[in-house]
Amino acid sequence: MPAKYVIHTKPVAHRFEPITRSGIIAWEEGCLKCPVCVKRQCVYGVYDHRHLDARQMIDSIDNQCMNCLRCVQSCPKELIHKSLNPEYKAIGDAHWTPDIISRLWYQAETGKIPVSGAGYNGPFSGPGFDSMWTDMSEIVRPTRDGIHGREYISTAVDLGRTPRHLLFTRQGDLEGHTPNVLGIPMPILMRLPGFGSISNETVLGWNLAARRLGTLMAVPLELINSGQVEFSRWSIPVITSHESDPGRGLQGAPMVEIPWGEEWKDYRDELTSVEASPLICDKIVLEKGAEEKVLRAVDGGASMIHLEGSMGGRFVDDHSRYIKDGIRSIHLRLVEEGVRDEITLLASGGIAMAEQVAKSVICGADAVFVDFAILIALECRMCRRCTEGLSCPVEIKDAAASWVAERVVNLLGAWHNQLLEVMGAMGIRDARRLRGESGRAMFFEELDRETFSSMGEIQEGCELE
Amino acid sequence: MSKDNSFNWPEAVRTPSRFRNPIGKYRLNRTTDCIACGKCVEICPYGVHVIRRGQVFVKNHYLCVGPDCPNPCYEACPVQALSIKENPDFVAMGDYRWTPDLLISTWYMAEFGEVPSAGLQYRTGNSGGGFDRMRLVFRPGSSIAEEAEDDEVDISLQLNRRKDNAHDIRIQVPFYGGGMSYGSVSITTMLSRIRAAAALGTFCCTGEGGYPDELKPYDDHVITQVATGLFGVREETIQRVRIVEFKYAQGAKPGLGGHLLGDKVTPGVARMREAVVGYPLFSPFPFHSVYSVEDHKKHVDWIKSINPKALVSVKVSTPTDVDMVAVGSYYAGAHIIHLDGSYGGTGAAPDIAKKNIAMPIEYAVPKVHRFLQEEGMRDKMTVIASGGIRTPHDVAKIIALGADGVCTGTADLVALECVRCSNCESGRGCARGIATTDPELVKLIELDWGTQRIINLFLAWRKELVRILKKLGMGSLEELVGRTDCLAHLDYMMKGAA
Incomplete structure (x- = not known):
């Protein structure tokens, strides 16, 4: 088993005030100036932390209030109220919801798993990954001394084609080539998000994070400039033009990504013939016909495929289909064709929460790419002003590389711990064994139909309550 | 066993909010x-x-x-x-499962002992699935006369269906209090729940954290829990009670152990749990001595040899094979199978676990009910459901899906004016004095106030359940068990009907 993988996190402050769901509004008119204002009695000391004169009533949306409502319910003149923050509701979109974004901020800041009391508070189910639950086992345990114990859960996965068997000479040496397989310590790779107000410093920060995490960061070949040679071992150059010389500028990167297509055949052949050739990952856009393309790619000798979904976690050409279903059907097709183990399946597109990593793997991916999540770790509000050439409200491009790296390490550290939680509950102690294990998941469509479909016929005249 | 007609129901006594400004809609x-x-x-x-x-x-x-x-x-x-x-405060409160309407109607019931007469949606939440998309179906002309006395409708529940040597226990209401440990909630909260349970002729579970002496006067209404950490479990505590609960897993964190933060391990808690002050306490997952039904039977036998008359309940979470687990529990000798669905729970847990691991209770109950029927042992097991039961309508729905009764948790806390801010674990614990051991915060609740609030809430639940049964034309709650024909699911309803 690979060595125990631990991600060290430490709190890294945000640079801007985060936008919170609700705030406190206090009115001055009618204030009795009580000797001991209820604000002074805040259990969390919020009013003290803000260094405000408690006597002074202010109108503010703040990010420290813990929503206990005690000041609201205790002010003798009822001058303090809680109010939803319209700015919060406006951040992000239907996929990158305000709750997802603020939780990503929290994890990047603290490196901690989001924990809360009082049960689950979200919707019953939802589209895409929200329509599946992971299983648990009442009595099977993955390890003897807990998920963080000495007998640990491995999240490591292999990239590249693993041979079906190895041949050895009589002397016990390996016959033929050593298989070109790359291990990463968790099924998460990073890639450049589709937009963002970023600078070389930001990319440097992401590279630093990839190195610290032992994973890989995919960036356009053009960005792998001489200044970042030291990170080439943790880089995936993404090549989009086959004009360039195959192999040039790779600086020893262990893996490259090229689009899949007939026109890339020669380029890819040349690339495999260069010395110490990298693993090649063929990118196939998740759209209609992707399944056939994957099969043809496998026929053509591909060993690694990157299925690229939309940033909203769906098919690029069909808003009603989710990457969850895309991964699942392609995985099952490869199993049917008997070639699943010859190929490494990577997926990307809107991966926004740790649970989606586990669920992607259960659906059949070997690993996933995260993109916007590592931008949101840098306080991005998904306002898309940068796409219109406007300034970034949180000035991401000015953030120091070290800060960028620490925030991303925190985020993925928290994600790694969450992976351990779900794997522990499932009784799985090796991420490679989780791939395609849909028996460890429960799907909304099946369960809901099984339970409720008989409850649709109502006799006339019945009253519903 | 016929119903105990002599039971004296406690009175509902108006018990207003302990805060100066109660929140309304x-x-x-x-x-x-x-x-x-x-x-x-x-x-x-x-x-x-x-x-x-x-x-x-x-x-x-x-x-x-x-x-x-x-x-x-x-x-x-x-x-x-x-x-x-x-009210802007109203809009800023609550969530999909516990909407502001549900919070405020629960507060109303805890104050008055009645369901709110108007203005609030007290029956369902807004989660978009499960209970919140299910409706009770009343057929025309089936209802029992409204003037019939409430006492004529039997909502009591027999807990021992094995009819073995163990106690013959019938609770007056089809619910009892789920486990919340001393340490995770204050002693006042714990006592309020247990005293209310005693007054209502039912039970309340201690959770895994020991059996404080203050509970002794209510021994007959206490369920003590044996969980994986074995905190506070002694021969003497097992012998004191009539029901013992094994906790294999809990819905809030299925497959994960329990964790009490060091800050909450005060001298009192440490003494009770026989641990060291200020050190975090872990309940491992799972029982390290149970890997099969046979191992589980060994556990049950162990309880039975210490307290031969005890009823044994087995609390499990809701994995795919929950039906097999239920049957296994029967063969191990348990009287009650307690299914704790994934969306409930009161204790702090990773959000990823609460949202994703194991299935909602609405799916687990019919699965278990059906399988126990097929295996011919449904009438020998009591099926208790928990994990997201918020309202009397949820109780009726889950019973119609196949449960015999339910366990409550969050609803009790909401009766004590929990606002579900979810910060049970931060800093000194619950700012509203419910789930804390902080000596100052604990004083925010008076025992008599807390007890009466919970009694009021459940008297309102009882009335509502009786009203529902009358409307269904049923004289007892037992008739409703597994009657899925009394349920409709809005997502599957035929167009044009009803």
């Missing part, structure tokens, strides 16, 4: 145009306005039912000095 605004004519005081059916020393003011915003009001003061006011709007 609406706020009335009175301008200086008010001429203090007293018209609003006179016509308001809810006692919202009061007149004192020639001045009229809004005393009880929270009782205003808004547009549902039959006599709206803001329309009747001769000088248009009154206007109404939704």
